[in-house]
Amino acid sequence: QKEVEQNSGPLSVPEGAIASLNCTYSDRGSQSFFWYRQYSGKSPELIMFIYSNGDKEDGRFTAQLNKASQYVSLLIRDSQPSDSATYLCAASPSVGTASKLTFGTGTRLQVTL
Amino acid sequence: DADVTQTPRNRITKTGKRIMLECSQTKGHDRMYWYRQDPGLGLRLIYYSFDVKDINKGEISDGYSVSRQAQAKFSLSLESAIPNQTALYFCATAFRGDTQYFGPGTRLTVL
Numbered sequence: 001q002k003e004v005e006q007n008s009g010p011l012s013v014p015e016g017a018i019a020s021l022n023c024t025y026s027d028r029g030s031q032s033f034f035w036y037r038q039y040s041g042k043s044p045e046l047i048m049f050i051y052s053n054g055d056k057e058d059g060r061f062t063a064q065l066n067k068a069s070q071y072v073s074l075l076i077r078d079s080q081p082s083d084s085a086t087y088l089c090a091a092s093p094s095v096g097t098a099s100k101l102t103f104g105t106g107t108r109l110q111v112t113l
Numbered sequence: 114d115a116d117v118t119q120t121p122r123n124r125i126t127k128t129g130k131r132i133m134l135e136c137s138q139t140k141g142h143d144r145m146y147w148y149r150q151d152p153g154l155g156l157r158l159i160y161y162s163f164d165v166k167d168i169n170k171g172e173i174s175d176g177y178s179v180s181r182q183a184q185a186k187f188s189l190s191l192e193s194a195i196p197n198q199t200a201l202y203f204c205a206t207a208f209r210g211d212t213q214y215f216g217p218g219t220r221l222t223v224l
Contacts, residue, residue: 008153034212042217042218043203043215043216043217043218044156044203044215045215046212046213046214049212088155088156090156094210096210097209097210097211098207098210098211098212098213099144099163099207099210100158100161101158101213102158102172103155103156103157104155105153105154105155106155
């Protein structure tokens with residue numbers, strides 16, 4: 001079993017809707033969580049990270065962390081066609097650092113017109 | 114100029130050949146990483162280095178070796194390439210424990 005699990009998708013949402021991407025992790029020692037976006041054939045780029053329980057907002061993006069349930073999510077509000085990409089969830093054993101990341105397999109998001 | 118460069122960007126080679134993938138960065142970061150990405154398997158860590166004298170194995174180091182020639186350069190070698198090493202390879206860099214920044218990737222095909 002992979003340590004960081006994501007549904008591969010595709011997750012299809014209409015333009016303007018909220019996209020909800022989910023990630024679960026098995027290692028309770030994981031402390032920090034990172035969301036990367038990867039367009040087809042391109043390299044991953046960081047969207048945001050979270051290490052405290054609760055919500056963290058950055059523009060149209062909100063990361064949510066529930067350590068008791070070992071669950072991380074990324075909400076994208078007002079989804080745009082340009083948000084169509086694969087979203088990678090990654091876990092780090094350290095608080096607030098990305099020294100060594102374990103990645104999930106990613107969820108492909110399709111935003112339809 | 115790109116902060117993290119990888120050469121070559123594409124490579125086709127034959128089974129048994131030795132191949133080296135190179136990564137250079139101008140970000141002044143101390144930490145460098147090599148990952149491979151396969152469909153359905155995601156990104157997996159091959160090797161990482163926290164400074165020039167520090168080399169660590171990652172999740173899938175068998176069949177690979179690395180060299181940290183300088184703070185800015187980190188090379189990945191396949192001593193004898195095999196077809197299941199066909200993948201997209203990414204180099205990443207980070208300053209201390211901060212965000213990892215990824216290079217553009219090298220698509221390697223082993224026939």
